[in-house]
Each structure stands twice: as C-alpha cells, then as structure tokens.
Amino acid sequence: MAKYLSKLSKSTRSNLYTVTAILAAYIIFTVLIATGNMSNLLQGLLIQIFYYAILAISLNLTVGILGELSLGHAGFMCIGAFTSAFFSKCTVDIITITWIRFTIALIIGAISAAIFGAFIGFVVLRLRGDYLAIVTLAFGEIIKNVINVLYIGIDQSGFKFSVKDSVSLNLGEGGQAIMNGPQGIFGTPNDTNLTICVFLLILFYIIISNLVNSRSGRAIMAIRDNRIAAESIGINITKFKLLAFTISAAMAGVAGTLFSHNITILDSKKFGYNQSIMILVFVVLGGIGNIRGSIIAAAILTLLPEYLRFLENYRMLIYAVVLIIIMIINWNPTCIAWRKKYSIRNLLSAINKKKEA
Amino acid sequence: MSFISYLIKGISLGSVYAIIALGYTMVYGIAKMLNFAHGDVIMVGGYILFTVMTSLGQSPILAVLASIVFCTLLGITIERIAYKPLRKASSLAVLITAIGVSYLLQNLALIIYGTETKFVTSVIPIPTIKLAGGNLAIPGQTLVTIPVCIVIMVSLTVFIRKSKTGRGMIAVSEDKGAAVLMGVNINKTIAITFAIGSALAAVASVLMFSSYPSLTPTSGAMPGIKAFVAAVFGGIGSIPGAMIGGILLGIIEILGRAYISSQLADAIVFLILILVLLIKPAGILGRKMNEKV
Numbered sequence: 001m002a003k004y005l006s007k008l009s010k011s012t013r014s015n016l017y018t019v020t021a022i023l024a025a026y027i028i029f030t031v032l033i034a035t036g037n038m039s040n041l042l043q044g045l046l047i048q049i050f051y052y053a054i055l056a057i058s059l060n061l062t063v064g065i066l067g068e069l070s071l072g073h074a075g076f077m078c079i080g081a082f083t084s085a086f087f088s089k090c091t092v093d094i095i096t097i098t099w100i101r102f103t104i105a106l107i108i109g110a111i112s113a114a115i116f117g118a119f120i121g122f123v124v125l126r127l128r129g130d131y132l133a134i135v136t137l138a139f140g141e142i143i144k145n146v147i148n149v150l151y152i153g154i155d156q157s158g159f160k161f162s163v164k165d166s167v168s169l170n171l172g173e174g175g176q177a178i179m180n181g182p183q184g185i186f187g188t189p190n191d192t193n194l195t196i197c198v199f200l201l202i203l204f205y206i207i208i209s210n211l212v213n214s215r216s217g218r219a220i221m222a223i224r225d226n227r228i229a230a231e232s233i234g235i236n237i238t239k240f241k242l243l244a245f246t247i248s249a250a251m252a253g254v255a256g257t258l259f260s261h262n263i264t265i266l267d268s269k270k271f272g273y274n275q276s277i278m279i280l281v282f283v284v285l286g287g288i289g290n291i292r293g294s295i296i297a298a299a300i301l302t303l304l305p306e307y308l309r310f311l312e313n314y315r316m317l318i319y320a321v322v323l324i325i326i327m328i329i330n331w332n333p334t335c336i337a338w339r340k341k342y343s344i345r346n347l348l349s350a351i352n353k354k355k356e357a
Numbered sequence: 358m359s360f361i362s363y364l365i366k367g368i369s370l371g372s373v374y375a376i377i378a379l380g381y382t383m384v385y386g387i388a389k390m391l392n393f394a395h396g397d398v399i400m401v402g403g404y405i406l407f408t409v410m411t412s413l414g415q416s417p418i419l420a421v422l423a424s425i426v427f428c429t430l431l432g433i434t435i436e437r438i439a440y441k442p443l444r445k446a447s448s449l450a451v452l453i454t455a456i457g458v459s460y461l462l463q464n465l466a467l468i469i470y471g472t473e474t475k476f477v478t479s480v481i482p483i484p485t486i487k488l489a490g491g492n493l494a495i496p497g498q499t500l501v502t503i504p505v506c507i508v509i510m511v512s513l514t515v516f517i518r519k520s521k522t523g524r525g526m527i528a529v530s531e532d533k534g535a536a537v538l539m540g541v542n543i544n545k546t547i548a549i550t551f552a553i554g555s556a557l558a559a560v561a562s563v564l565m566f567s568s569y570p571s572l573t574p575t576s577g578a579m580p581g582i583k584a585f586v587a588a589v590f591g592g593i594g595s596i597p598g599a600m601i602g603g604i605l606l607g608i609i610e611i612l613g614r615a616y617i618s619s620q621l622a623d624a625i626v627f628l629i630l631i632l633v634l635l636i637k638p639a640g641i642l643g644r645k646m647n648e649k650v
Contacts, residue, residue, distance in 0.1 A: 134589045138627035145624035284453045320460035327454040331446035
C-alpha cells in the first residue's frame with residue numbers, strides 16, 4: 001500500500017488524503033446518527049457545514065486561484081437557490097421520484113448560476129482590484145433586491161409574473177403563487193441529505209484540485225501572479241478569467257440548491273452582503289488558495305457559534321474577537337517569526353541535534 | 358415642485374454619504390485598506406448621542422462634542438490594536454480584520470443597548486421651511502447638512518494641501534518608502550487619518566440621525582456600504598470625487614425611491630454604479646494608473 005502511494009504524484013496523494021478524510025468523517029457521522037449518539041442540533045449543522053464548505057471552495061477558486069476579490073458570492077447562491085426551489089415546487093407533484101427531481105434541480109441551480117456568473121464575469125472582468133470587488137457586491141445586492149420584489153404564480157394558462165404584489169398576478173381557479181416577493185418560496189421539498197452533500201463536496205474538491213493542476217489552472221494562476229506577463233506569452237486573459245468565474249458561480253448555485261432544499265422558508269434576505277462576507281471569511285481563514293483549508297475553516301466557523309451558544313449574548317462578540325486575533329496571529333510579521341521559531345518541526349530538530357551532540 | 362423637494366432631500370442625504378465617503382476614501386488613499394468598520398463608527402456615534410441626550414439628559418452641543426471625541430478616540434484605538442499589526446500583511450487579511458472589528462462593534466452595541474430600536478432626538482432644532490405657498494418644504498436638517506458638508510470639504514482640502522501633516526498624507530499615499538526617506542512619520546500619519554475619518558463619521562452620524570432617527574446596532578452597515586459605493590463612484594482616493602459620488606448617490610437613491618420603486622431604490626443605485634464603472638473604470642474623478650511590467 002505504502003509503495004503504491006509513493007508512486008502517485010504529490011498532488012494526487014494529497015487529494016487522496018483529503019477525500020479519505022471527508023469519507024471517514026462521513027462514515028463516523030452516519031454511524032453516530034444511526035446509533036443515536038448525535039444531537040439533533042449537530043445533525044442539522046452537518047448539512048450546513050457541507051454546503052458552506054462547497055461555497056468556500058468555490059469562492060476560493062475566484063479569490064485564491066483567480067486572485068480577484070468577489071463580495072457578491074451569495075448572489076450566485078441566491079440564483080441557484082431560487083431557480084431550483086422554483087423548479088422543485090412546480091414539479092413536486094409531477095416528478096415523484098425524489099432523486100430524479102433533485103438531480104434535475106441541482107443541474108438547474110448550477111446552470112442558472114453559471115449563466116449569471118458568465119454574464120457578470122463578462123461585464124466586470126475588465127475592472128480590477130477593489131473596483132471589481134465593489135461591482136460584485138453591487139450585483140449581489142441587485143439580485144437580492146430584484147428577487148425581493150418578484151412575484152410568480154402558476155395556473156391553467158401558465159406562469160404569471162408581477163413586481164407589485166400577489167393579488168396583481170390575477171391567478172385563475174386553482175392557481176398558486178410560488179414566489180411571494182419578500183416572503184419568498186415556502187415549502188420547498190426537503191430533498192437535501194448528508195450523502196448527496198458529501199458526494200458533491202468530494203466531486204467539487206476533485207474538480208477544483210484537478211483544474212488547478214491542469215493547463216487551464218496554470219494559465220489562471222499565471223494571470224493572478226502577473227497579468228501582463230501572462231498576456232505576453234499568449235494566455236487569453238478574458239477566456240480564463242471567465243472560465244474560473246463561471247465554474248465558481250455554478251458551484252455556488254449548487255450550494256444554493258442544497259441550501260434551499262434544506263429549509264422551509266426561502267427568502268432573499270438570507271443572501272445579503274453579510275452572507276458573502278461570511279463565505280469570504282471562510283476562505284481567508286482557511287488560507288487563500290488552499291482548497292483543503294477552506295473546507296476546514298467552513299467546518300470550524302459553522303460549529304464555533306453553535307458551541308459558543310452557552311455564552312448567550314456574548315457569543316458573536318467572542319466570535320469577532322477570535323476572528324481578529326486569528327488574523328493578527330496569522331499575518332503579523334512578529335507573530336509569524338515567533339511561530340516559525342517555536343514550530344513543532346523546529347523544536348523536534350533542536351532535540352535531535354542535542355541527541356546527536 | 359415635488360421634484361425640487363426630492364432633489365433637495367437627495368442632496369441632503371448625499372451630503373451625509375459624502376462625509377462618510379470622505380473618511381473611507383482618505384483611509385483607502387493613505388493606508389490602502391478598505392475599512393469595513395467605518396460604517397459602524399457611525400452607529401457608535403449615534404449611540405453616544407442617544408446616551409448623552411436621552412439617558413443623561415445633557416444638552417445637544419455636549420452630545421455632539423462627546424460623540425466626535427469618542428469616535429475619534431475609537432478610530433485611533435481600532436487602528437492601533439487591529440490594523441497596525443497587519444500593516445505589511447495582504448490587503449485581504451486586513452479586510453477580514455476590518456470585518457471582525459465591524460462585528461465586534463455591532464455586538465458590543467447589542468450587548469449594551471439591546472436589540473430594540475432607539476430613537477435619537479434631533480440635534481438640529483430648526484423647523485421645516487415652506488416655500489412657494491407651502492408646496493416646497495425644506496426640512497431644517499437639510500439647511501444644516503449641506504453647508505456643514507461644504508465647510509468640511511473645503512477645510513479638508515485646505516488642510517491636506519497646505520499643512521505639513523496634510524502634505525505628509527499625500528506623500529504617504531503616493532509612495533510610502535519615499536515618504537519615510539523624506540522624514541514623514543508613517544504611523545503618526547495613518548493614525549491622524551483614522552482620527553479625521555472617524556471624526557467625520559461622528560459628524561455624519563449627527564446629521565444622519567437628525568433626519569432618520571431610528572437607531573439599531575446594524576444601522577451603520579448600509580450607510581457604510583453606500584458610502585463605500587460613493588467613494589468608488591467618484592474615484593476612490595480622491596476627496597472631491599468622494600463628495601461628488603456621495604451627492605450623486607443620494608440624489609439617485611431619493612429620486613429612484615420616489616419615481617420608480619421604493620423597494621428597488623438600492624438596486625437602482627448599484628446598477629448606476631456598475632454603468633459608471635463600465636464607462637469610466639476608475640470612477641468619475643479617479644486617476645487611471647498605468648501598469649508597468
């Protein structure tokens with residue numbers, strides 16, 4: 001086994017370890033749930049951890065690999081969540097086999113978010129740095145605001161739209177308002193389960209880590225490191241930026257689908273700027289460009305506020321303080337030097353040297 | 358007539374955005390960081406006003422002074438504790454720290470004052486003026502807000518152009534290394550920038566809560582984002598740009614709310630921002646930097 005492992009390339013081996021770790025976690029969780037050793041609270045959180053992990057790795061593709069700060073990631077999640085929930089709500093009586101319906105919903109969520117991602121990418125990718133950040137923020141807020149006033153209903157004559165209220169939909173006999181403006185979509189079938197979340201996380205992890213090591217991924221990273229140099233060796237900047245941006249949006253759409261099929265009331269307020277920022281916090285804390293780190297950070301930061309619940313009102317205060325302290329420990333030059341000096345590796349080698357002497 | 362009164366209302370709101378945006382743009386120009394906690398300093402200013410006037414029953418002038426002094430000290434403290442250790446770190450790390458500070462301020466306010474909405478008594482005791490036979494109403498706050506905004510803008514420009522500290526700020530914003538060699542104390546300059554920015558945020562909070570009195574721990578967040586948009590709109594790093602951006606933003610928001618849809622007003626603001634940036638990628642007054650290899 002060890003011999004076989006050492007034959008693999010370094011990146012494949014590292015991917016294998018991560019996938020094994022996720023699978024092991026999944027098996028442990030399933031066993032714990034089956035034997036009744038896991039609280040309901042934690043069970044609910046598990047699915048959350050997985051779709052936040054998907055969001056984090058997809059944003060890491062934009063922020064870490066492509067090197068563009070995006071503050072509107074929740075917007076793509078919002079698109080995926082609403083289109084897929086809309087689909088499931090319409091077809092819940094037509095397609096009765098859950099897994100077929102949910103698979104189609106996932107694909108719809110991914111494609112619709114990808115279309116928006118490609119469109120927004122096409123518009124914003126000529127901007128750079130903080131300007132790009134503010135425009136992604138703006139797009140995220142626009143998506144949220146527009147969905148907030150959108151009413152869609154269905155009756156015999158087909159779909160009806162309105163931006164005023166549900167009465168002006170003029171629904172006929174037996175008609176049903178599916179999207180209710182600020183109230184959003186109510187009662188989306190609860191199709192999300194742990195298995196599909198784990199499967200998708202592993203799938204996306206493999207896609208992203210393979211992309212990074214592929215020709216396209218190298219091109220994307222070349223653009224991040226030096227745009228002008230990359231252009232001068234014939235890399236098509238727009239194409240690769242758009243590629244990364246679209247893939248990232250599609251994955252966010254899938255995460256949105258998982259999200260919308262896990263809660264009862266889906267309204268657009270859940271996809272504000274704060275949500276985008278929270279995903280960004282996962283990415284930065286996990287390490288910019290480090291896919292595995294994003295997953296770990298998403299898990300820890302989803303659990304942390306819940307485990308701090310006994311602190312009541314002080315919970316988010318502690319969270320904020322922890323966030324600031326982690327950032328300073330991680331990035332302050334003095335702290336970095338201190339960490340290097342007292343790292344386990346250094347201490348071990350010092351002990352070894354003593355023994356040799 | 359209603360158009361003109363909307364326009365005046367828009368300029369008034371825009372002036373508040375402009376004052377906040379000035380703080381954003383100065384900090385960005387000099388420290389090269391997006392201070393996402395800036396909006397929450399406004400909220401803190403509002404709570405100080407509320408405490409001094411309503412809880413302690415002191416005079417409005419004292420409340421305004423207390424608010425400005427407290428916010429200035431707060432700005433310096435935040436910079437010293439949270440941002441200074443990260444001066445050489447990547448801008449994303451500083452951004453996340455700023456978000457952490459923002460959460461911290463919001464939750465401190467939540468613990469001290471609770472979630473329920475507080476109402477700030479207006480500091481500006483001028484009644485609404487009616488012109489053109491009562492058709493055109495100008496709120497008293499507007500009469501104060503716009504001149505205050507102009508005074509701040511002019512004095513800030515004079516300060517930066519003429520004073521030694523101000524020139525030091527320009528030097529630091531253009532080239533930190535060269536500024537150090539010329540004997541500019543970078544730490545002091547950045548601290549002063551934060552102090553001025555936070556004092557401006559306090560002034561903005563006085564003006565804003567006089568017109569829109571409801572106050573919750575998150576009431577600084579949206580004005581903060583809008584001001585950030587205004588700063589980018591006008592060209593981030595440029596002082597007249599922040600002014601123009603802020604006022605345009607205020608006018609667009611109020612007119613959009615009045616004539617198109619009150620729920621879509623924010624979306625319209627952001628849409629116009631995108632259009633402006635597509636035509637002028639560095640904002641209205643922003644300078645385009647040429648990259649060199």
